[in-house]
Amino acid sequence: MNYTTTREFGCYLQTCWGALKVNITPKGVESITFEDGARPEVTDDSVFRAPFMDWLSAYLNTSTDGQWRALCPQGTDFQQTVWRALLDIPIGEQMTYKQIATNIDQPNASRAVGSAIAANPIALLIPCHRVVPQSGGPGNYRWGPDRKFALLEAERLANASVYQLFQ
Template identity: 55%
Template sequence: KDIRQVKLHLKGTAFQLKVWEALLKIPMGNLSTYGAIASQIGNPKASRAVGTAIGSNPIAYLIPCHRVIQNSGMFGGYRWDPMRKTAMIGWESFHTAV
């Protein structure tokens, strides 16, 4: 059994669960946008709702909401401090660089 495997029981709306599941598909060291997540879950006009669902993520880092940025390339806000988001993105980028 892979020691990195974690099982979680998350409580949220159906929409939130879809968003959080999409976040789990973003590979370490990669970034996505609110709009891309909205499109990925089949609701391309729901960027703001995606942002709200991401902000409701109860488990920082395990559900990698820090990997989502604005379409402009700005990192945007982060429930657990924007500087922490910047640090996590930098750490992942460094550790996945070829």
């Protein structure tokens, strides 16, 4: 389940939505976070971009189970169940917190699902931006409603892919 390791590889990648910090442990990708203000200008990520994009291409061409095995987000069993369920949301589509709760056989746990989604440590690859409130609007997206709407719009474009979100 959960583990802690001191061995870590981290890099920054620039996207049109801001700098991403990627942390990788020997078990897999532990976190991908938007780093607003911490390091806003990543001007040369070429050393890391090519190998990461190669990894991402292989990641995207595997099953959902294979994708989950390549990730190692630290969290409770419930959080990991929710995060794993988010991998099943197709790009360009959205689900509600209630739908996710129902999908994990916890139909009355919409709020708990929302809390787990808010704690998601792997931006873009665990697509918490695809989850919206049943009442509409963006919900409380960890990295802001403008970024959430921009990501959803980018995914709606023809031939959009997660790969393109990292470019």
